[in-house]
Amino acid sequence: MNSRECAVKALYEVEQNGAYSDKALKAILKSSNLSALDRAFATELVYGVIKNKTRIDYIIKAYSKERLKKLSVWILNILRISVYQIIFLDKIPQSAAVNEGVNLAKRYGHSASANFVNGVLRSVCKGGDVSYPNGKENLSIYFSHPQWLVDMLTEQYGEDCAKRILKFNNLSPATTIRVNTLLTSKEALMHTLQEKGINVSETDCENILEISKYGDISALDEYKFGLFTPQDKGAYLCAKEINSQKGDFIIDLCAAPGGKTTQIAEMCGDTSNITAFDVFPHKLDLINKNAKRLGIKNITTKLNDASILQNEYIKKADKVLADVPCSGLGIIRKKPDIKWNKTPEDIKEIINLQRKILQTGSEYVKKGGILVYSTCTLNKMENSGVTHEFAKNNNFNILKETTLLPHENNCDGFYICTMEKAL
Numbered sequence: 001m002n003s004r005e006c007a008v009k010a011l012y013e014v015e016q017n018g019a020y021s022d023k024a025l026k027a028i029l030k031s032s033n034l035s036a037l038d039r040a041f042a043t044e045l046v047y048g049v050i051k052n053k054t055r056i057d058y059i060i061k062a063y064s065k066e067r068l069k070k071l072s073v074w075i076l077n078i079l080r081i082s083v084y085q086i087i088f089l090d091k092i093p094q095s096a097a098v099n100e101g102v103n104l105a106k107r108y109g110h111s112a113s114a115n116f117v118n119g120v121l122r123s124v125c126k127g128g129d130v131s132y133p134n135g136k137e138n139l140s141i142y143f144s145h146p147q148w149l150v151d152m153l154t155e156q157y158g159e160d161c162a163k164r165i166l167k168f169n170n171l172s173p174a175t176t177i178r179v180n181t182l183l184t185s186k187e188a189l190m191h192t193l194q195e196k197g198i199n200v201s202e203t204d205c206e207n208i209l210e211i212s213k214y215g216d217i218s219a220l221d222e223y224k225f226g227l228f229t230p231q232d233k234g235a236y237l238c239a240k241e242i243n244s245q246k247g248d249f250i251i252d253l254c255a256a257p258g259g260k261t262t263q264i265a266e267m268c269g270d271t272s273n274i275t276a277f278d279v280f281p282h283k284l285d286l287i288n289k290n291a292k293r294l295g296i297k298n299i300t301t302k303l304n305d306a307s308i309l310q311n312e313y314i315k316k317a318d319k320v321l322a323d324v325p326c327s328g329l330g331i332i333r334k335k336p337d338i339k340w341n342k343t344p345e346d347i348k349e350i351i352n353l354q355r356k357i358l359q360t361g362s363e364y365v366k367k368g369g370i371l372v373y374s375t376c377t378l379n380k381m382e383n384s385g386v387t388h389e390f391a392k393n394n395n396f397n398i399l400k401e402t403t404l405l406p407h408e409n410n411c412d413g414f415y416i417c418t419m420e421k422a423l
Contacts (some may be wrong), residue, residue: 003038004081004100007045008108011077014050014337021050021337036215048088049080050336051170054144055132056083062130063123066116074108075117082121087129094125139166145339149329152344156380161405165378168407169332169339175211176203176411178231178259180294182266189227193220205233226294231259234330234404234414238323238374241400241418244268248318252276253306253361256283258290258299260323265296275313277304307356309363317364319372324354326375326382330406330413347379354386362394365421371396373417378403383415395422 001009006028013024025046029039049056057068060079068076082101085092098121105117132138136154140147143166153162179186186207193200199212208231217223217230239260244250244267255261255276265274276299278284284301291299304310306322327347328338358373365371373387383403391398396419404414 001032001034002100003034003042004045005104005107006032006034006042007049007081008074008077008104010042010046011049011080012073015077016073021046022335040215044089045081045084047172047336048084049077050340052084052088052144053080053340054141056080056087056144058132058141059083059087059124059130060120063120063127064116072109072113075105075113078104078108078117079120082117083124086121086124098122098125139163143167143170145169148344149339152379157378157405164407165405165413169336171333173232173333173412174410175214175217176230176232177209177211177217177228178236178263178266179207179209180227180229180266181207182270182295183225184227189222192222192227196220203233205236208233208236224293229259229262229290229294231263232331233409233411234376235259235412236263237402237404238372238414238416239263239321240267241372241374241416242267242319242321242370244272244274244319246271248272249316250274250319250321251313251317251361251364252321252323253357254278254323254325255301256280256286258287260321261287261299262290262294262296264321265291265299266294270296270298272298274299276301277306279303279305307353307360309360313364315364315366317369318366319370320361320365321372321374322358322361323372323374324357326350326354326377327379329377329379330404330415331376333406334412347382351382351386354382355390358386358390359394362390362396362421367421367423369421371419371421373419375415376412377415378405378413383417387417387419391419396420397422 009028010025013019014021060083061068078101082097085097086094101121102114102118105114132142136150140150145166153165179189190200198214201210203210211217222228242250242264244264246268250264250272252261252274256278261274261276276287281303284303287301327342327350332339362371375382398417398419400418402416404411406413
């Protein structure tokens with residue numbers, strides 16, 4: 001089984017069985033004997049197709065005499081990975097994309113399927129990219145985002161900004177890590193990684209480093225020994241707003257897998273007392289595992305639904321982090337399935353949950369204490385729409401409000417609102 005076949009199998013699982021792309025791909029690659037280079041190519045094909053699916057399908061329609069709905073899922077995805085190679089990947093010979101596509105069509109279809117795939121792909125090679133419609137429909141097709149999402153971003157941010165967000169969403173994210181300052185320093189970690197031949201560089205965020213063109217960073221000894229943890233700049237800036245100090249009692253309402261929780265502990269030298277909530281036991285295990293790996297001792301995990309008030313914590317916390325569940329529209333670069341799986345109806349339900357969690361979390365804050373609300377979405381209804389309504393109806397003042405636009409900040413899209421409970 002080669003890279004292209006792995007990619008087609010993963011895409012089949014996503015489309016036919018509703019699997020998440022990362023899990024489907026991981027399972028298929030695990031059962032293969034591909035080299036690291038071939039695994040990377042399979043990954044490129046899967047995520048490339050998912051990110052650009054609407055545009056790729058538009059191109060196929062332009063060159064196919066058959067309607068896409070009449071094609072088997074196997075043949076459609078063989079066409080998709082082949083068109084992706086022809087249109088998007090300059091280093092892949094067009095002849096290789098066509099020949100491999102035809103071979104796969106023979107295996108997953110019949111002779112007529114192979115002839116059909118051959119005809120379509122040769123037409124694509126000859127004709128190249130196609131013309132796209134104008135206006136918002138152009139943005140939806142060319143950047144492969146559902147029309148409702150294009151409309152929402154255009155309405156909230158303007159067409160030019162929306163276009164930049166859509167374009168950025170289709171780029172491959174950099175690998176970024178947070179230095180564990182309890183065990184090492186940024187300079188020392190950089191030196192150690194560079195000695196191993198790893199391309200690592202500083203970012204504009206003090207303890208966030210960027211690693212280029214490297215595989216599984218969790219296999220590194222430096223990860224296993226707790227010298228760093230994977231984290232995006234947006235998440236880092238969110239947890240930084242807690243400004244943890246020695247002796248603080250801090251509650252993290254939706255803590256798993258513990259990236260922000262452990263950062264809060266690291267930033268005060270593990271001298272605060274943190275209680276981390278999550279609704280699933282296995283996710284609490286992840287927090288505990290990460291804390292142990294990083295050498296952090298002052299985190300207590302508690303099984304709890306963040307939307308349900310726990311009387312024992314009322315007015316006890318100096319600071320509360322409400323990094324609430326959201327639509328995830330700020331992390332489409334990393335999880336492209338989101339743009340196809342989320343609907344406006346889903347978001348309405350999410351907003352109701354966000355309001356409940358924020359209201360409940362506010363009850364834990366002492367007078368003069370800090371409440372930080374954050375999401376990894378760009379939808380203003382989940383962001384300022386929630387916090388402004390909350391502040392208006394509660395005894396809290398908004399101290400700082402930040403929206404991290406991904407194309408401007410080179411990070412996940414994030415919203416962070418820091419509020420203080422009035423005395």
